[in-house]
Amino acid sequence: MKKFKKYIKAFELGLQSSMEYRANFALSLISSIFPMIMQIFLWTAIFFNSKEQEILGYDYMQMISYIVIASIINKLVSTGFEWDIAEDIKNGGLNKFITRPVGYFSYRIFSFLGSKVMQLAVVSVILTIILTVINSKFSLGITPERIALFLISIPLALLINTFICIISSSTAFWMTESWAAFIFMNLLVQFSSGGLFPVDILGKGFMKLLDFLPFKYIVYFPTNIINGKLPIQEIFTGIIMQCLWIAIMFILAKIFWKIGMKKYIAVGG
């Protein structure tokens, strides 16, 4: 138990740090609304200028409710501590972890989760309100079973995202300036996770490709659990896939870090 206490403290410090800057916190929430509004305008324009009721397998209301829910889930599972890790690698902040009996990985993850708590709480409330509203208007068919599965899939999605973050941060071992790599990775995840639009509108071929990648399990999958699109059986397979991806990426992250650490040269002489 004593061994675990350091990570609880790391969690607590992350939480405290996040509360230190309230304005920053509020702004980051507000700023994530803009892409959503843009999407709504875009799809409204597309639907109202089309003769079809359905476009790419979605009717107007389905599309809008997907976009609203997906945007919020996207925020819910967002990470972004790759910058902190890269900073540690570049400026030698890693040293203090190397010389202390504490695991860097676990420390970072716990401190990140701590800094995420406030956001999780606020975003969850927003999500609940929005889901209740959408459900009462268009009846998404939300059942207690789906809510339970959804609540399982979200932490798993967050973990997948966390490991993607750790893996892409390891590029900092090889490149002194890795922001371009991060932006690339970010765009890739944004695009193929379903955080911007339902990925199945890109066609069967693309979906086949995504089957072999972890990205769609980040946003597309949980969104489709709660909006009733996925049959229950497929949800179970999906959750198993999420676990599998977590295991694979955990191993990958370990390997990358092991090689990276060998290469790590603390700056300054």
Next chain:
Amino acid sequence: MSAIIEVKDLCKEFSYYEKDVGLKNSVKNLFLRKKLIKKAVKPISFEIEQGEVVGFLGPNGAGKTTTLKMLSGILYPTSGTAKVLGYTPWERKNEFKRQFSIVMGQKNQLWWDLPANESLYLNKCIYEIDDNSYNETLSTLTELLDVKDLLKVQVRRLSLGERMKMELIASLLHKPKILFLDEPTIGLDIISQKKIRDFISYYNKEHKTTVLLTSHYMADIEGLCKRTIVINHGEIVYDGELSKVNEVFDNKKIIKLQFESPVETHLLEKFGKIRGTEDLKATIEMEKSNVRANIMELLGRFPVNDFNIEDIPIEEGIAMLYSKGGKALEKV
């Protein structure tokens, strides 16, 4: 007593790139980079015993920090072996990490946005220190360093000196057997420097902690370390007592003379190397063995009304060691 730190033929090379001035060369570098090797630390060997305070002295880029980083397991060496407390540092065993600390004067180890006591408490958890021992150590250390009132202040609002004290406290909570200090007094004013120095000295005497420190300030080394290892260009050029550095330089002495009336400089040249003349003063460097005879002659021949016999200042000895560079001198 057996050595607590044993270093044998430890060596570290870095690779780097070079770029000539100008856009043309930037473009060239985009496609082809010539890899160059810098030997930051050439094979060095030394031993340190428990309770010793050893100073690493050397110009910038001499390899002091690199050596400390290898000894604390931050860097893998290119070749050679080191045993610290019986462990190989770069295997990074947790049992090893629990027994030492490293403080880098230029790097901040505390949480910037939170008060120091939060960071200290994190260290308590990391090192798995129990409550009683933590509270006791903390109150002793904060009292010694006089920072009790500052524990609740955000670290970013502390002055450099106060922050250094907090860093020291953070590094000593788990009562390490070895303390590595990389330029602990850098950027501090003279009084803060002295306080830090006194504290390290006191702590070493109380706890028999082995201290290995690097510094640019001669006062740090003189005040703290009996033994000094001078490194230059990655090689140990001197290992011994600081006050004896000058014995390496063929026992030279400096004679300062004050005359009543002007004396022609060239007349003094036969006594030794003229270091400088000014109005009625002259400074001559000469062999120790000649001092007696030379003084007698000088007093007899010239209108001397005052004279001083001095050692070559330590700073100068060190500077000479620095400039000699590659050629390692005999150990004392």
